[in-house]
Amino acid sequence: MKSLEELMAIKEKTMKKMTVREDTGDDVTRIVVGMATCGIAAGARPVLNALVEEVQRRNLKGVTVSQTGCIGMCQYEPIVEVMEPGKEKVTYVKMTADKAVKVINEHIVNGKPVAEYTVGAMTK
Amino acid sequence: MYRSHVLVCGGTGCTSSNSAAIIETMESELKARGLEDEVKVIRTGCFGLCALGPIMVVYPEGAFYSQVKVEDVPEIVEEHLLKGRMVKRLLYDETINKDNVKSLKETEFYKKQHRVALRNCGVIDPENIDEYIAYDGYQALAKCLTELKPEDVVKIVSDSGLRGRGGGGFPTGRKWSFTAANKADQKYVVCNADEGDPGAFMDRSVLEGDPHCIIEAMAICGYATGATEGYIYVRAEYPIAVHRLEIAIKQAKEYGLLGKNIFDSGFDFDLHVRLGAGAFVCGEETALMTSIEGNRGEPRPRPPYPAVKGLFQKPTTENNVETFANIPQIILKGADWFASMGTEKSKGTKVFALGGKIKNTGLVEIPMGTTLREIIEEIGGGVPNGKKFKAAQTGGPSGGCIPASLMDTPIDYDNLTAIGCMMGSGGLIVMDEDNCMVDIAKFFLNFTVDESCGKCTPCRVGTKRLLEMLDKITSGKGTLEDLDKLEELCYYIKQNSLCGLGQTAPNPVLATLKFFREEYVSHVVDKKCPAGVCKDLLTFVIDKDKCIGCGMCARNCPADTIIKTDYVAEGHKLPSYEIIPDKCVKCGACMSNCKFKAISKV
Numbered sequence: 108m109k110s111l112e113e114l115m116a117i118k119e120k121t122m123k124k125m126t127v128r129e130d131t132g133d134d135v136t137r138i139v140v141g142m143a144t145c146g147i148a149a150g151a152r153p154v155l156n157a158l159v160e161e162v163q164r165r166n167l168k169g170v171t172v173s174q175t176g177c178i179g180m181c182q183y184e185p186i187v188e189v190m191e192p193g194k195e196k197v198t199y200v201k202m203t204a205d206k207a208v209k210v211i212n213e214h215i216v217n218g219k220p221v222a223e224y225t226v227g228a229m230t231k
Numbered sequence: 232m233y234r235s236h237v238l239v240c241g242g243t244g245c246t247s248s249n250s251a252a253i254i255e256t257m258e259s260e261l262k263a264r265g266l267e268d269e270v271k272v273i274r275t276g277c278f279g280l281c282a283l284g285p286i287m288v289v290y291p292e293g294a295f296y297s298q299v300k301v302e303d304v305p306e307i308v309e310e311h312l313l314k315g316r317m318v319k320r321l322l323y324d325e326t327i328n329k330d331n332v333k334s335l336k337e338t339e340f341y342k343k344q345h346r347v348a349l350r351n352c353g354v355i356d357p358e359n360i361d362e363y364i365a366y367d368g369y370q371a372l373a374k375c376l377t378e379l380k381p382e383d384v385v386k387i388v389s390d391s392g393l394r395g396r397g398g399g400g401f402p403t404g405r406k407w408s409f410t411a412a413n414k415a416d417q418k419y420v421v422c423n424a425d426e427g428d429p430g431a432f433m434d435r436s437v438l439e440g441d442p443h444c445i446i447e448a449m450a451i452c453g454y455a456t457g458a459t460e461g462y463i464y465v466r467a468e469y470p471i472a473v474h475r476l477e478i479a480i481k482q483a484k485e486y487g488l489l490g491k492n493i494f495d496s497g498f499d500f501d502l503h504v505r506l507g508a509g510a511f512v513c514g515e516e517t518a519l520m521t522s523i524e525g526n527r528g529e530p531r532p533r534p535p536y537p538a539v540k541g542l543f544q545k546p547t548t549e550n551n552v553e554t555f556a557n558i559p560q561i562i563l564k565g566a567d568w569f570a571s572m573g574t575e576k577s578k579g580t581k582v583f584a585l586g587g588k589i590k591n592t593g594l595v596e597i598p599m600g601t602t603l604r605e606i607i608e609e610i611g612g613g614v615p616n617g618k619k620f621k622a623a624q625t626g627g628p629s630g631g632c633i634p635a636s637l638m639d640t641p642i643d644y645d646n647l648t649a650i651g652c653m654m655g656s657g658g659l660i661v662m663d664e665d666n667c668m669v670d671i672a673k674f675f676l677n678f679t680v681d682e683s684c685g686k687c688t689p690c691r692v693g694t695k696r697l698l699e700m701l702d703k704i705t706s707g708k709g710t711l712e713d714l715d716k717l718e719e720l721c722y723y724i725k726q727n728s729l730c731g732l733g734q735t736a737p738n739p740v741l742a743t744l745k746f747f748r749e750e751y752v753s754h755v756v757d758k759k760c761p762a763g764v765c766k767d768l769l770t771f772v773i774d775k776d777k778c779i780g781c782g783m784c785a786r787n788c789p790a791d792t793i794i795k796t797d798y799v800a801e802g803h804k805l806p807s808y809e810i811i812p813d814k815c816v817k818c819g820a821c822m823s824n825c826k827f828k829a830i831s832k833v
Contacts, residue, residue: 108487109487109495111370118370121365127291139315159233160232173315174314176316
């Protein structure tokens with residue numbers, strides 16, 4: 108170790124891998140993936156992993172990705188719910204890994220929910 | 232990339248309750264379900280809530296699972312990690328909320344705590360230097376080496392008001408300045424990790440949970456005092472701590488954080504680990520250094536103090552593990568930050584190892600000035616089984632007890648000294664109405680008699696005579712005169728012993744005499760032990776009218792002292808039993824086997 112910069116580089120790199128362990132308060136955006144049997148069968152795992160990777164790649168703060176059980180609309184799995192503090196919950200259905208990346212980019216980063224993937228658009 | 236981190240406590244407490252097997256099972260279960268690239272299992276240091284071990288925390292939810300068994304692991308993997316449904320029955324009940332879990336910080340146990348020395352314990356992987364660096368590790372060392380002069384570092388530590396956490400309470404900054412002021416071709420830094428007080432385990436937990444912070448602090452101390460070599464003297468009975476220290480030192484050397492020319496500053500620092508064989512006296516600083524030198528661990532007279540002639544006759548700074556654990560944070564956050572916590576003369580926080588008759592056995596770190604009541608009733612969850620709190624022993628065999636009447640004393644070095652107690656290393660043993668204070672004093676005296684190194688007479692012979700007097704009292708042969716003699720001998724030993732061991736050995740006797748003299752008096756005058764502990768002063772009796780004659784007591788008596796009588800109580804069909812007092816060994820087996828509460832001790 109020859110310089111502070113070297114130390115800080117290790118810090119930054121490791122920090123990114125450890126964000127999942129931060130003690131999240133109430134003002135955090137929660138992204139939840141339905142991971143019951145129906146969700147897993149429909150391919151929720153790659154969706155979940157894509158979400159996690161994208162959040163970490165962009166180093167987003169105050170965003171957690173976790174799983175939940177069956178939401179009750181098994182025909183629309185994989186389902187992803189986005190819960191932002193103080194806002195209505197947005198439910199995305201029939202998700203794929205690619206769609207998941209788009210949701211992170213447009214909804215989480217730019218603040219514009221992707222209307223075409225939502226349950227509202229699908230059931231119309 | 233991992234979507235979830237599973238932290239399992241790998242401290243000594245949880246390891247003894249099988250957390251290693253839990254980690255293994257977890258890893259194989261994850262593999263079986265193809266989750267090994269999604270979920271990472273991390274073995275951490277102590278979380279502090281040892282009573283609930285083995286402990287497992289699952290992130291990102293922060294779900295706190297307590298008393299996890301190997302059989303529970305498949306369920307946690309299947310339900311929580313795969314399907315996202317937390318296993319409610321294993322969650323620590325205080326953290327359960329309606330639809331999610333409360334943060335640990337909101338629970339009674341953690342709410343009042345303020346973690347400085349323990350900040351990384353249970354948070355990072357102690358065997359991964361990168362995680363320590365991610366949590367600001369080695370930044371304080373970098374700051375010292377690149378921005379500060381050695382005297383600036385000493386000044387920051389002095390200004391912070393940090394005092395020795397091993398028990399002595401000597402100002403750390405002043406200690407450093409003494410060594411810094413002495414010119415020598417070689418100086419040393421020594422870390423005292425020979426934690427010997429029965430019931431204290433904070434040093435072990437720091438070494439197990441955050442070994443790098445000790446390495447960093449010792450290097451800082453070396454820079455501040457002009458030392459280029461350090462020794463960590465740790466008990467061989469702490470295998471996990473030793474193992475992690477060795478890993479940490481190896482990693483630090485690989486990163487060039489130990490060795491030559493650290494941070495290109497021209498400063499060299501090297502570190503060695505020395506194992507102690509478990510002699511209590513080696514926790515005394517001069518005995519410890521004698522032991523590192525390869526000699527029999529015996530204290531030597533001071534002066535000369537270690538700052539002048541310490542290890543290998545060179546100027547040496549010796550600090551305790553917990554003292555060192557505070558250093559990196561003080562350098563990073565500043566002396567004012569540290570001095571803002573605590574009381575006027577005792578700054579910062581103190582770690583206590585809670586044990587004995589208390590619900591939440593474990594490690595707590597609280598700001599100085601917190602009252603004993605807050606520690607026991609709020610953080611510790613109170614005395615279990617509805618018993619009444621009687622006293623707390625601080626400082627182990629060198630300390631004294633705080634009786635219930637002084638529960639509201641703010642705990643700091645000076646307040647404890649004023650009531651005849653001692654901070655000590657921070658063991659806090661809680662006692663309830665079932666503990667006999669004379670017996671407690673005898674317990675600690677037994678320990679010091681065993682551990683006295685024998686070099687000086689007051690300690691070697693004096694403590695033995697003290698123990699004999701206590702034996703006499705607890706066996707019902709004591710007189711009131713003995714109490715005065717006991718006290719006199721205590722003061723004699725304190726004044727004439729060579730080192731801290733002897734000078735503090737009579738403290739448990741003096742403190743119990745001071746606060747619980749009436750218990751001593753009932754032992755010698757009434758020949759009774761009020762708490763019902765001292766066997767020689769007890770008799771077990773069977774209430775012949777309550778006895779239904781089932782014979783359970785007689786069958787369980789190991790000494791065959793219970794016989795059938797001719798007496799049949801009214802309403803009973805079988806004759807009652809009785810105990811022959813002379814033959815009774817007072818084991819209590821009859822009492823615990825009687826379902827009709829017919830047996831009592833008087």
